[in-house]
Amino acid sequence: MALEFKLPELGENIESGDVVNVLVAVGDAVTEGQSVLEIEAGKASMEIPSPAAGTISAIHVAQGDTVEVGQLAFTIEAGEAPAEAPKEEPAPEAKSEPEAAPAPEPEPAAEPAPEAAPVADREPEQPVVVAPPPPPPAPEPVHEKPVSSKAVSAAPNVRRLARELGVDIHAVTPSKEGERISMEDVKHFAKTSLEGGGGAVRKAGAQGATRVEKMSAIRKATMNHMTHCWTTIPHVTQHDMADITELEVLRKRFAPKAEAVGAKLTVTAILVKVVSAALKVFPKFNCSIDPEKGEIIYKDFYNIGIAVDTEKGLMVPVIRDTDQKNMVDIAEDLGGIAKKARAGQISLDDMQGGTFTITNLGGIGGSFFTPIVNSPEVAILGVGRAIMDPCIGGKDQMCAPRLRMPLSLSYDHRIIDGADGARFLRWIVEAIEEPMLISLEG
Secondary structure, eight states: OEEEEEOOOOSTTOOEEEEEEEOOOTTOEEOTTOEEEEEEETTEEEEEEOSSOEEEEEEOOOTTOEEETTOEEEEEEESOOTTHHHHHTHHHHHHHHHHHTTTTTHHHHTTTHHHHHHHHHHHHHHHHHOSSSSTTTTHHHHHHTTTOOOOOOBOHHHHHHHHHHTOOGGGOOOSSTTSOBOHHHHHHHHHHHHHHHHHHHHHHHOSSOOOOOOOOHHHHHHHHHHHHHHHHSOEEEEEEEEEOHHHHHHHHHHHHHHHTTTOOOOHHHHHHHHHHHHHHHOGGGGEEEETTTTEEEEOSSOOEEEOEEETTEEEOOEEOOGGGSOHHHHHHHHHHHHHHHHTTOOOTGGGSOOSEEEEEOTTTOOSOOOOOOOTTSSEEEEEOOOEEEEEEETTTTEEEEEEEEEEEEEEETTTOOHHHHHHHHHHHHHHHHOGGGSOTTO
């Protein structure tokens, strides 16, 4: 009995994934639960198990394919029947031979080449007769439709998708006459526009060799999520400097405590603990909002996401229950999730459930920047490289070198006011500058 194995649900709001590796071949006997496919989706890699024991009789996906949830991936013959598989293999080969026979037929199809000649003849005429017209024809199809003042029937989420994809909703035609424009209509229009105009754009802008490569699943996930975050959240970013001179002395003094368990006590690990304490004092920064219902969802748990730079792209794994852990525990967790992320072993569960995010670019360089809030969170803290600055302070107002670290706090202005943002960031700065207030044991 043949069993059609379709790609199962991969996670919340994940509709597709990229095939990283097909782990079986036609004719292989598999057991129930055996990994048969490696998929990359939502910035995570995962192995998909076989739902039943049997023999792989057909494979419908290949490495590099983008497969949608519910799409047919394998055909499995129930029970172990490896002998039948080889018989099935030649079958497609036999079919491929007759199919290959018509191959010569396409050759005559190339005869229309002479018809293309007149087109080529026209092309040189255009620059001679009218040099300016060539640019206008390309914009015409783009600008003609948007000029339409007709009322468009489309749901708010469809309009939002159109904005995110850069599609003018007026230019989209419903797939069924008299009906509202659907999300599929918008996606189809965007795809068609890219396919139709891509070549022209490359020709116009190419002054040399170009290279086109397909986006990875991680890059596509980042693109879609960042577009959503930037277009739906009104961002405000505030900056401040924290004097970490004393903190750095203590960090180095207590570093061996973390090294004893194979961890590294970093400034990021300390910041996770400081931010966790700050979120308890300022609960508005540890919430999310439901604009449709007009509700604020306050969270009584503290899960801090840490932005990790990997070869595949940006990942934000989450350290859970940071308020209940001491700095050594946090340092150990931080090292573990960063290692998993860079090794491509991170799971979807590792990157879900965050309530606040920290992104530290200090190891690379730079000072202030404007990090994008990681929706559905409402704030993110950016950390720049600490530098030694000459500062005037103390009772004697003497100038002395101090190690100062730039901090950038971005937040959702729909729920957080500027004064609240300033107080929150100031609280963090003061906690960093008074390290005795921070207990190493949590």
